[in-house]
Amino acid sequence: MPNNKLYDREKVLIGLAIFVAVISFPFWFNMGKAAPAPELKLSNKAKAAKQCIAPTPYMRAEHMAILDLWRDTVVRDAKRVYSDNNGRQFNMSLSTGEDSCMGCHVTKADFCDKCHNYASVRPYCWDCHIAPKENK
Amino acid sequence: MMENSRRSFLKIAGVTAAGLSLKPVTDVLASGGHQTKSSPIGDVSKGKNVLTAKRWAMVIDVKKMAHDGTAHKCIDVCHKLHNVPDLKNKRHEIKWIWDEEFHHAFPGQHHEHLSEAIEHAPFLVLCNHCENPPCVRACPTKATFQREDGIVLMDFHRCIGCRFCMAACPYGSRSFNFRDPRPFIEETQENFPTRMKGVVEKCNFCAERLAVGKQPACAEVSDGAIIFGDLDDENSEVRKVLKANHVIRRKPGLGTGPQIYYMV
Numbered sequence: 265m266p267n268n269k270l271y272d273r274e275k276v277l278i279g280l281a282i283f284v285a286v287i288s289f290p291f292w293f294n295m296g297k298a299a300p301a302p303e304l305k306l307s308n309k310a311k312a313a314k315q316c317i318a319p320t321p322y323m324r325a326e327h328m329a330i331l332d333l334w335r336d337t338v339v340r341d342a343k344r345v346y347s348d349n350n351g352r353q354f355n356m357s358l359s360t361g362e363d364s365c366m367g368c369h370v371t372k373a374d375f376c377d378k379c380h381n382y383a384s385v386r387p388y389c390w391d392c393h394i395a396p397k398e399n400k
Numbered sequence: 401m402m403e404n405s406r407r408s409f410l411k412i413a414g415v416t417a418a419g420l421s422l423k424p425v426t427d428v429l430a431s432g433g434h435q436t437k438s439s440p441i442g443d444v445s446k447g448k449n450v451l452t453a454k455r456w457a458m459v460i461d462v463k464k465m466a467h468d469g470t471a472h473k474c475i476d477v478c479h480k481l482h483n484v485p486d487l488k489n490k491r492h493e494i495k496w497i498w499d500e501e502f503h504h505a506f507p508g509q510h511h512e513h514l515s516e517a518i519e520h521a522p523f524l525v526l527c528n529h530c531e532n533p534p535c536v537r538a539c540p541t542k543a544t545f546q547r548e549d550g551i552v553l554m555d556f557h558r559c560i561g562c563r564f565c566m567a568a569c570p571y572g573s574r575s576f577n578f579r580d581p582r583p584f585i586e587e588t589q590e591n592f593p594t595r596m597k598g599v600v601e602k603c604n605f606c607a608e609r610l611a612v613g614k615q616p617a618c619a620e621v622s623d624g625a626i627i628f629g630d631l632d633d634e635n636s637e638v639r640k641v642l643k644a645n646h647v648i649r650r651k652p653g654l655g656t657g658p659q660i661y662y663m664v
Binding site: 266317335336337339340341342343344345346347348349356359360361388391392393394396397 | 404405442443444445446447450545547549553555556557588589590591592593594595596607611
């Protein structure tokens with residue numbers, strides 16, 4: 265017959281309770297304090313265009329993959345013009361001219377930074393690329 | 401009745417933990433190791449104004465270049481357009497195109513009795529966009545590569561700053577950003593990126609201008625002292641100039657096949 269007795273029952277249980285409390289501290293401490301998801305502010309030009317180069321959910325999920333692909337296409341294959349299925353043409357560039365990404369999404373602070381800050385991601389695009397001047 | 405022992409508990413716990421940790425691995429393997437999401441990427445093309453060639457090359461007319469400050473006009477426009485910082489410290493200097501004396505540009509071809517005109521003429525030197533570029537072979541990340549039209553280009557995104565290319569280049573055409581270049585750019589051009597600290601840079605034969613149908617900036621402002629064109633096209637201006645004039649190249653004996661020709 266195995267011995268099922270828990271020795272020092274009180275001490276063990278108190279210790280266990282403290283352990284659980286400490287481990288779960290970040291969760292209950294921050295309960296209800298979650299920052300609200302940021303509302304994207306689209307520029308008038310972007311609103312008027314209705315759709316970016318691809319449907320919004322796709323852009324939301326894959327914009328970094330597109331930028332990565334475009335970078336290679338532009339730099340290595342020297343192909344700089346993108347035509348979407350509706351025949352619209354875009355300059356495959358982050359911030360060069362009217363038909364580039366920032367040509368439409370004119371303010372970095374409203375468009376890029378809002379979500380990136382919220383999600384705590386820090387892409388280094390702007391270490392080299394130059395964001396359009398913002399009117400303040 | 402099953403006997404609960406520490407031993408059997410540990411066994412079960414171990415197998416469970418192993419199983420749980422395998423899940424992400426099997427997920428990745430099941431998807432073939434990479435993402436296979438459908439992409440709505442449409443057509444990409446070069447655009448209608450693009451200048452294309454089989455082999456871009458440049459001829460520099462040294463006599464014309466010596467005319468009142470043409471050389472400096474070329475240097476200034478290039479450095480301005482490409483956001484090249486102006487660092488006073490020689491050891492941090494960034495250069496895409498600069499002027500050099502004959503005995504520096506053409507070591508081994510120098511002698512005591514050079515004509516005055518040649519001895520002190522400003523020889524504009526830049527990346528030679530070699531046919532057989534040693535920098536491309538040295539680059540461990542393929543940040544430097546040779547385009548089909550012969551342009552030796554850099555993908556600044558990929559450069560890790562190892563400087564192997566600088567050691568490999570026999571012409572010293574490459575500069576390294578020892579400091580953040582941004583504070584040293586007098587007037588930032590918005591349509592061309594700057595570089596960041598820890599990246600190598602050099603002349604790109606104005607790839608971004610060729611893409612929109614413009615000649616390289618230095619050729620454009622040189623008043624005919626720089627001729628740029630397709631070496632593969634018999635009727636091109638560069639070919640005509642090369643046929644009619646004696647030209648020299650920098651360090652031809654190294655076998656790199658430089659594509660900048662100097663008309664002396």
